[in-house]
Amino acid sequence: MFSAITAMTRSFLWILFVPTIFGHVALIYPTARYPPLDFLDTARTLGPCGMPKPTNPIYTDFVVGESYNLSWTSSHLLHKGGVRINLLDASGNKIKQIYPENGEWHVNNDLTVPVVFEVGCDGCVLQIERQALEYGPSYIFRSCADINVVGTVSDENERICSGNGVFRSENDGCNCYKGFAGPACQYRVDCQTDSECGVNGKCVESPHSAIKRSCFCAFGFFGANCETEFKNEEKQDLCFNFENLVDTQPPRFEKHGLFDPNCYSKQDLNGQDFIFSRVVGADVEIILDFNTTGWVAIGWRPVDLDTICRLFPDLGVQSRRYRQIHDHRESGFVKSAFDAPLHPMDCVDMVSATVIDGRSKIQDMYSRDRSTPLLDKYFDGEFSLTAGFAVERDGRTIFMFRRNIREIEPSDHPLGPGKIFGIYAKSLDGNDDFYYHGSKNRGTTVFEFVQKEKMANNGPLVFFKDSDSKEKTMETVQVSTEIRTEQVKVESTTISTTETTTNLPVSLETEKPTTTVSLLENSIFETNSNELSSNTVNSRILTLAIFVFPFILPLLVQ
Numbered sequence: 001m002f003s004a005i006t007a008m009t010r011s012f013l014w015i016l017f018v019p020t021i022f023g024h025v026a027l028i029y030p031t032a033r034y035p036p037l038d039f040l041d042t043a044r045t046l047g048p049c050g051m052p053k054p055t056n057p058i059y060t061d062f063v064v065g066e067s068y069n070l071s072w073t074s075s076h077l078l079h080k081g082g083v084r085i086n087l088l089d090a091s092g093n094k095i096k097q098i099y100p101e102n103g104e105w106h107v108n109n110d111l112t113v114p115v116v117f118e119v120g121c122d123g124c125v126l127q128i129e130r131q132a133l134e135y136g137p138s139y140i141f142r143s144c145a146d147i148n149v150v151g152t153v154s155d156e157n158e159r160i161c162s163g164n165g166v167f168r169s170e171n172d173g174c175n176c177y178k179g180f181a182g183p184a185c186q187y188r189v190d191c192q193t194d195s196e197c198g199v200n201g202k203c204v205e206s207p208h209s210a211i212k213r214s215c216f217c218a219f220g221f222f223g224a225n226c227e228t229e230f231k232n233e234e235k236q237d238l239c240f241n242f243e244n245l246v247d248t249q250p251p252r253f254e255k256h257g258l259f260d261p262n263c264y265s266k267q268d269l270n271g272q273d274f275i276f277s278r279v280v281g282a283d284v285e286i287i288l289d290f291n292t293t294g295w296v297a298i299g300w301r302p303v304d305l306d307t308i309c310r311l312f313p314d315l316g317v318q319s320r321r322y323r324q325i326h327d328h329r330e331s332g333f334v335k336s337a338f339d340a341p342l343h344p345m346d347c348v349d350m351v352s353a354t355v356i357d358g359r360s361k362i363q364d365m366y367s368r369d370r371s372t373p374l375l376d377k378y379f380d381g382e383f384s385l386t387a388g389f390a391v392e393r394d395g396r397t398i399f400m401f402r403r404n405i406r407e408i409e410p411s412d413h414p415l416g417p418g419k420i421f422g423i424y425a426k427s428l429d430g431n432d433d434f435y436y437h438g439s440k441n442r443g444t445t446v447f448e449f450v451q452k453e454k455m456a457n458n459g460p461l462v463f464f465k466d467s468d469s470k471e472k473t474m475e476t477v478q479v480s481t482e483i484r485t486e487q488v489k490v491e492s493t494t495i496s497t498t499e500t501t502t503n504l505p506v507s508l509e510t511e512k513p514t515t516t517v518s519l520l521e522n523s524i525f526e527t528n529s530n531e532l533s534s535n536t537v538n539s540r541i542l543t544l545a546i547f548v549f550p551f552i553l554p555l556l557v558q
Contacts, residue, residue, distance in 0.1 A: 294427020
């Protein structure tokens with residue numbers, strides 16, 4: 001019955017083959033526990049998985065006696081050692097090592113291995129371990145998936161298709177939902193053909209990414225499917241060449257024929273890589289001008305952000321009452337790691353860009369820890385950039401993006417006003433795959449994209465986008481650190497903020513304003529349901545109220 005699935009799985013091996021041993025690890029098939037982080041090591045996270053078992057696990061079903069190709073992704077080229085795969089019971093106790101069967105470590109350049117499950121196993125755990133011997137003989141990365149091994153499978157079974165499709169016996173295989181592909185619907189994809197990538201876009205294979213096929217967009221287009229085009233409405237704005245890649249009036253766009261550096265504040269990162277920025281209304285426009293023909297990225301977070309940010313995302317391991325205790329076990333960290341000062345990669349809002357054959361892929365991401373950053377959509381966030389352009393010129397990658405200064409949701413940090421902690425990185429060797437960048441092509445710094453005196457009193461707080469890709473915003477009025485009681489009605493749900501003055505650490509080197517006015521403008525929630533899903537609004541506003549407001553809002557209103 002599963003011969004077709006087995007044959008199709010083998011046909012996907014070429015996607016996963018790479019010419020070197022990788023480190024870091026996150027299962028792809030079966031689906032790793034949420035979120036699929038790849039830096040869950042034995043030194044900082046709790047065993048046996050590094051990620052706690054959720055109250056309601058998402059299971060993948062396997063059938064006894066059938067052959068499967070288990071697969072994983074990895075984003076580090078330099079770690080030493082091998083991998084092994086274990087079957088654990090529901091309590092996390094090891095039942096047996098299923099690969100290699102001799103009990104040794106598998107040292108090879110594969111990111112996939114064949115296995116056959118010989119006996120049934122209900123509510124079990126598949127664990128992959130990856131050595132990093134340069135850190136010690138017992139230093140291991142791991143990733144887990146919750147699985148069932150069953151005797152038979154029936155139609156309409158989603159678990160046999162990774163929860164991303166439905167099994168059909170007449171086809172002897174899975175019918176995948178949109179956004180997934182593979183014999184068991186185990187691969188995330190943004191596209192399958194070029195036609196899904198907008199005007200002149202191209203669907204490109206990304207073998208080292210958690211998303212196996214993604215769109216690369218023509219100049220001026222961006223988004224997962226190149227669905228958004230930025231049109232500059234300020235015709236007198238002659239700072240950036242929005243219309244074409246040729247400077248028709250040299251030397252107006254002095255830098256690479258793309259922008260006029262005199263319009264921007266410039267920050268020299270290391271003598272080779274530069275960041276330019278300017279405020280445009282409620283947005284900040286940022287340009288990365290980096291010495292590489294590979295990917296580029298920057299990230300930021302508030303200075304002195306509390307380590308409690310490690311509790312995001314909510315992994316759903318206990319009741320809300322338990323979560324209010326803020327126990328380190330809730331996020332999978334050992335106590336010493338949870339209490340430790342933040343690593344530069346911890347709790348960071350990030351954006352990146354890659355250019356291939358004149359087309360670009362621009363990503364809005366979040367980094368919980370030292371794992372490979374994940375797209376905001378993994379965290380119920382939005383792609384919140386309002387403009388995005390990226391090209392390669394003169395052996396350099398130039399990436400421009402705009403974003404709302406105040407933008408704040410669980411996976412987004414505001415870009416000002418005042419000083420914020422920053423990180424930057426670029427490709428190790430000019431490669432376009434977004435993986436580990438080495439120690440020389442990264443750094444930390446302090447950004448100040450928006451000075452307090454240049455910050456407008458009014459502006460959008462949250463970015464929304466409807467089906468026509470028009471921006472929806474939650475408007476702010478003049479705000480302060482004193483929050484008065486305001487009731488914000490969302491359909492039948494009412495969120496009430498309490499009157500309080502917070503004493504959380506404040507990173508901005510400015511005095512707090514004394515003016516006190518209402519926090520949110522209620523009218524935003526009167527949006528027509530045809531324009532914006534009320535469920536989406538409810539979910540995001542509730543998340544903001546529960547998690548973000550208590551910890552991040554004081555940093556917003558400086």
